[in-house]
Amino acid sequence: MGSLNTSSDNKTLVLGAIDIVELIGQSVALKRRGKDFVGLCPFHQEKSPSFHVSPARQFFHCFGCKASGNAIDFVIKRDRVEFIDALRQLADRAGIDLPKNGASAAKAGERQMLYDAQSAACSFFEANFWDPQKGAAARAYLEGRGFTHEALRKFRVGLADDAWESLLRAPGMRKFPPDRLVQAGLLKARNTGQGFYDTFRNRIMFPILEEAQSRIIAFGGRVMPGSEDPAKYLNSPETPLFSKSRTAYGLNFARQRMIETGTAVIVEGYTDVVMAHQYGATNVVSVLGTAMTEHHVNVLRRFANKIVLLFDADNAGDMAADRAVELFLTQDVEIAIASLPPEMDPDEYFIKFGAEAFDRDVVGAAKDVLSFKWTQLAARMGSDVTSQQKAVGAYLDLLGQARGSGPVDDLRWGAVLARVSRLIEVPIDDLHRRFRKQPAKPAGGFRRPAGNFDRSETSGAAVASGSSLGREETPTPEVQTPAEKIDPAKEVAERQIMGILLREPNRWHALQLQMNADDFADPGRRNLARIYWGYQRDEGEPVFSELLGSLNDDLKVLAIELLEQVEYISDVDATLSGALTFFKEERHRREEQKQLAEIRRISQQGAGPTANADQAALWAQFVKKNASVDPRRIGPVRRTRS
Numbered sequence: 001m002g003s004l005n006t007s008s009d010n011k012t013l014v015l016g017a018i019d020i021v022e023l024i025g026q027s028v029a030l031k032r033r034g035k036d037f038v039g040l041c042p043f044h045q046e047k048s049p050s051f052h053v054s055p056a057r058q059f060f061h062c063f064g065c066k067a068s069g070n071a072i073d074f075v076i077k078r079d080r081v082e083f084i085d086a087l088r089q090l091a092d093r094a095g096i097d098l099p100k101n102g103a104s105a106a107k108a109g110e111r112q113m114l115y116d117a118q119s120a121a122c123s124f125f126e127a128n129f130w131d132p133q134k135g136a137a138a139r140a141y142l143e144g145r146g147f148t149h150e151a152l153r154k155f156r157v158g159l160a161d162d163a164w165e166s167l168l169r170a171p172g173m174r175k176f177p178p179d180r181l182v183q184a185g186l187l188k189a190r191n192t193g194q195g196f197y198d199t200f201r202n203r204i205m206f207p208i209l210e211e212a213q214s215r216i217i218a219f220g221g222r223v224m225p226g227s228e229d230p231a232k233y234l235n236s237p238e239t240p241l242f243s244k245s246r247t248a249y250g251l252n253f254a255r256q257r258m259i260e261t262g263t264a265v266i267v268e269g270y271t272d273v274v275m276a277h278q279y280g281a282t283n284v285v286s287v288l289g290t291a292m293t294e295h296h297v298n299v300l301r302r303f304a305n306k307i308v309l310l311f312d313a314d315n316a317g318d319m320a321a322d323r324a325v326e327l328f329l330t331q332d333v334e335i336a337i338a339s340l341p342p343e344m345d346p347d348e349y350f351i352k353f354g355a356e357a358f359d360r361d362v363v364g365a366a367k368d369v370l371s372f373k374w375t376q377l378a379a380r381m382g383s384d385v386t387s388q389q390k391a392v393g394a395y396l397d398l399l400g401q402a403r404g405s406g407p408v409d410d411l412r413w414g415a416v417l418a419r420v421s422r423l424i425e426v427p428i429d430d431l432h433r434r435f436r437k438q439p440a441k442p443a444g445g446f447r448r449p450a451g452n453f454d455r456s457e458t459s460g461a462a463v464a465s466g467s468s469l470g471r472e473e474t475p476t477p478e479v480q481t482p483a484e485k486i487d488p489a490k491e492v493a494e495r496q497i498m499g500i501l502l503r504e505p506n507r508w509h510a511l512q513l514q515m516n517a518d519d520f521a522d523p524g525r526r527n528l529a530r531i532y533w534g535y536q537r538d539e540g541e542p543v544f545s546e547l548l549g550s551l552n553d554d555l556k557v558l559a560i561e562l563l564e565q566v567e568y569i570s571d572v573d574a575t576l577s578g579a580l581t582f583f584k585e586e587r588h589r590r591e592e593q594k595q596l597a598e599i600r601r602i603s604q605q606g607a608g609p610t611a612n613a614d615q616a617a618l619w620a621q622f623v624k625k626n627a628s629v630d631p632r633r634i635g636p637v638r639r640t641r642s
């Protein structure tokens with residue numbers, strides 16, 4: 001293959017080889033809507049999808065948080081990596097070999113080394129596990145619990161042996177400097193400051209994979225039976241690759257089924273996940289020994305609109321249920337709680353009843369978190385009137401606390417109270433009265449749904465797509481700030497021209513004969529036009545997703561908005577020529593006014609011979625120039641176009 005000299009070559013090559021819908025579809029459940037795909041934005045919290053992906057133009061745009069860009073931008077934002085890392089990641093994905101150079105490559109190399117180290121460690125643990133002698137006890141234990149080799153291999157289960165420097169001395173790990181392995185969470189530095197030791201010892205190892213790329217980012221270790229180690233589970237520490245509160249174990253395998261069923265099931269341990277998948281309940285994940293966080297909810301919500309927590313009925317489950325109530329109030333997701341028959345572990349359940357029964361009798365019978373919590377409290381308090389009153393009090397206190405834990409949407413709160421009213425048999429008015437003392441925060445923190453999003457953040461008058469042009473309001477001069485405000489009709493014309501240029505770059509060649517970038521009155525559009533004109537001159541017709549790469553964030557947002565606004569114009573020729581005509585007339589009119597002003601100025605200066613000569617010359621020029629212009633058009637421009 002040819003050599004790649006510039007980073008722009010690389011970028012073009014990579015962007016050309018990646019399908020952005022497929023890429024983003026790995027992290028976001030996308031549904032087709034018209035020409036676009038839409039889903040819940042992975043970059044901000046939202047209730048209804050305002051995240052758009054355009055297959056035709058290969059870019060994404062969120063109307064809520066304004067995140068936007070091409071495939072590379074997406075990876076940069078999603079994985080919080082630098083441009084070069086994102087480029088390399090996508091190049092890998094597309095099977096493109098990028099040449100290495102400079103400091104950025106070193107940086108990419110550092111991160112890559114962390115991945116490589118995790119991967120090497122995983123191979124080492126696996127080799128231990130399947131080693132006839134070393135792994136015998138671990139295998140016997142898991143086989144005894146009913147795990148198949150197939151499932152264990154699929155999840156790449158391994159073994160950290162019972163030694164302090166086993167991984168440290170493993171031949172496969174020698175190429176990694178020890179301090180890098182510390183950074184990867186695989187080794188720890190000894191307190192003496194001298195030497196290192198293995199983080200994981202005498203544990204069954206479960207590699208934790210990225211949701212999208214399926215690269216190993218961390219490990220969870222379950223203590224070997226008979227070990228004296230009091231910690232049943234040990235996870236990798238937080239590393240540049242791994243954040244526990246955002247990661248769900250098994251999500252890389254569970255993603256697809258979550259999208260299909262709309263349900264994410266959360267179980268407690270690694271082995272529960274493996275067993276569930278072994279039996280075909282493949283929408284099951286676990287949250288790494290921690291309570292579910294809002295980050296988890298945000299990740300899972302991208303795939304499923306319902307989260308089912310599988311709990312033990314012990315105290316840990318109690319706290320988790322309280323937390324679930326909070327998450328349910330503050331996040332737009334259904335949360336339900338399921339439980340197994342008494343004294344039964346998930347793996348026992350699967351072995352005995354299978355996945356179908358699990359889906360039907362456990363997940364299917366899950367109670368929404370509000371009812372679950374009420375039933376739990378009421379059952380504990382007893383059935384006499386005083387106890388029931390206490391239960392109601394405790395329940396409402398819990399709701400009040402949960403509501404205070406984050407912004408709760410007014411509509412959601414109203415719906416919750418209605419449900420609570422039915423549950424605890426307290427009239428809804430009483431509930432409203434009780435909670436009115438601490439009014440909810442205003443709903444201002446919530447994004448409006450897509451479709452009627454507020455465009456007023458961009459400069460000038462709000463302008464919708466081409467079809468609504470005729471309804472453009474006539475400006476009222478009193479409210480105009482004289483220097484800045486652009487005539488709304490001109491606003492429309494400018495937006496249409498720039499939008500059409502972005503949509504159909506081949507139209508620029510003819511258009512640039514009639515106007516240039518500096519003709520745009522709005523500074524934002526003028527800047528965008530200058531870059532666009534430059535791109536056309538230097539690099540040829542811009543592919544939209546690539547042009548975005550050369551824009552700053554503000555201009556990116558503007559470019560995407562302009563493009564969206566012309567997306568549904570059917571007669572581009574007519575729209576463009578209308579806008580151009582208007583544009584030219586308007587420019588013409590300004591020139592006339594300038595000249596008239598000049599004439600007035602000169603005539604007011606009095607009548608020296610020079611002044612008269614100037615005046616006569618100007619007038620002649622003016623008349624000549626306007627010979628072909630309809631005299632009615634001198635003066636305010638009438639807005640009669642449609």
Ligand SMILES: [Zn+2]
Nearest residue numbers: 041044062065
């Ligand atoms: Zn967003």
